[in-house]
Amino acid sequence: MSVSRKRFRVEQALMGDVPVPESVAADGVDIGPMHREIMAELRALRAQMAGGSAPRAAVIESAEASVAREVADANALLETYRAQIEQCEKLKVELDLIHDAINRTKREIAVLHGTSFNGDEMAKVNGELGAVVGGTEHATQQILEAVEAIDQAASALSKNVSADQQKLLSEEIQERVIAIFEACNFQDLTGQRISKVMQTMKFIEQHINEMMNIWGGVDAIKSHAPPIIDTREGDDRLLNGPKLDGDAGHASQDDIDALFD
Numbered sequence: 001m002s003v004s005r006k007r008f009r010v011e012q013a014l015m016g017d018v019p020v021p022e023s024v025a026a027d028g029v030d031i032g033p034m035h036r037e038i039m040a041e042l043r044a045l046r047a048q049m050a051g052g053s054a055p056r057a058a059v060i061e062s063a064e065a066s067v068a069r070e071v072a073d074a075n076a077l078l079e080t081y082r083a084q085i086e087q088c089e090k091l092k093v094e095l096d097l098i099h100d101a102i103n104r105t106k107r108e109i110a111v112l113h114g115t116s117f118n119g120d121e122m123a124k125v126n127g128e129l130g131a132v133v134g135g136t137e138h139a140t141q142q143i144l145e146a147v148e149a150i151d152q153a154a155s156a157l158s159k160n161v162s163a164d165q166q167k168l169l170s171e172e173i174q175e176r177v178i179a180i181f182e183a184c185n186f187q188d189l190t191g192q193r194i195s196k197v198m199q200t201m202k203f204i205e206q207h208i209n210e211m212m213n214i215w216g217g218v219d220a221i222k223s224h225a226p227p228i229i230d231t232r233e234g235d236d237r238l239l240n241g242p243k244l245d246g247d248a249g250h251a252s253q254d255d256i257d258a259l260f261d
Helices: 009-015 032-050 053-118 121-157 165-184 186-214 218-222 233-240 251-258
Strands: none
Touching: 053 186, 121 165, 121 186
């Protein structure tokens, strides 16, 4: 059960139920103006308290809007950071691939340098090629000497000589022919030596192809290769060495014969 509370005169005056009394003298002092000022201030304070809900709601709404903007800005910044992190991850993958390709290329170069270019294998190649040149030269000299001796013996046989001299010349020709056959054995030795050189060249070619495959294959390397420019002048441009089957840019024997027709 609610209990009614007695309202004070000040509350009744503020509510407008009781008229505000005029100034009353107490001990000979007029307190009317002061009382009116106090009551006016109380009314103003009450009006501010009654009308303060609207500004408070506006402040709350403004604060909520500011917080929403800050949250939106934070989310946008977060998405930017996420995109940058994804780009960094992709860049790291690409850098890892490049790093791996460089390491593999280094290994291939190290194998070539240690095994072929700066090792015993390249020394063997130089030695084998030198032996091929020396063996070919020596065999050619033997063949030429034997042919010259055969020619001299044949010339002597064509003259009137005794039977004993004919026999000696025939034996000499046979010996020279055997010497020619023996000298031709250089071809077998030369073939074996060149086979060793070819094995080394194939080893080098294999690792060079492996390095090209690391960087995208032959087609990718060709796009970076500079154009081949022949800087030779005069007769040097015509000296292309012995012709291989299918080589272009060489004059055949028929072409040379046609110059004298």
